[in-house]
Amino acid sequence: MDNDFLVAMGYPGLTARLKRLNDAFVHQTREFYKERDLTIEPNWHMVFLLLEKHEQLTVTEIAEALGLSHPAIVKLTTKMKDKGYISSVKDQKDKRKSQLQLSEKAKKEIPELHIYWDAGVEALKEMMNDNQELLKQLKIVEDHLDEMDYKTRILNHLDL
Numbered sequence: 001m002d003n004d005f006l007v008a009m010g011y012p013g014l015t016a017r018l019k020r021l022n023d024a025f026v027h028q029t030r031e032f033y034k035e036r037d038l039t040i041e042p043n044w045h046m047v048f049l050l051l052e053k054h055e056q057l058t059v060t061e062i063a064e065a066l067g068l069s070h071p072a073i074v075k076l077t078t079k080m081k082d083k084g085y086i087s088s089v090k091d092q093k094d095k096r097k098s099q100l101q102l103s104e105k106a107k108k109e110i111p112e113l114h115i116y117w118d119a120g121v122e123a124l125k126e127m128m129n130d131n132q133e134l135l136k137q138l139k140i141v142e143d144h145l146d147e148m149d150y151k152t153r154i155l156n157h158l159d160l
Contacts, residue, residue: 029120036116038109039083045117047073047080048102048110056089056099067142085109 006013006020029042040048050065051057057065063073077100080086085106091097102110128134 032116038113038116040085040113041079043076044080044085045113047076048085048106048113049117051086051100051102051106052110056101058091058097058099062100 006017009016026042033040033042046066047062050062054061059070059073059077062077063070066073077086081088085103086100087103088098088100091099
């Protein structure tokens with residue numbers, strides 16, 4: 001788009017551009033899954049991969065590993081449970097806790113899902129000219145947010 005106002009805005013357009021990119025990726029991935037009769041959602045892959053790596057985790061552990069809120073993970077994993085991709089088992093050490101794990105359905109489908117996810121990674125590399133700079137810059141921004149939140153940074157730039 002030659003006359004993209006968000007691009008022309010520079011820094012003020014950054015968050016809107018990130019949102020626009022995210023929306024495009026999610027929408028197109030959802031279409032891709034639907035065309036292949038998959039009943040998964042685009043944002044589930046991170047939970048699939050995390051549980052594949054760790055076998056069992058609590059909602060809190062998943063939230064911490066992904067840097068997302070507990071309620072967001074509850075919502076996401078509840079949908080995954082409803083579709084039969086996650087099961088929960090009582091924690092052996094603390095019966096008040098539940099451990100989440102991939103269901104047999106998920107374990108059966110995950111090899112096919114890896115093929116699609118790997119193709120998605122290759123598509124991203126292609127779009128980014130296999131350049132890691134954007135990933136490095138995102139990490140820098142995330143680290144800075146950990147040091148001091150965005151709101152505080154804004155306040156620091158105001159003469160109040």
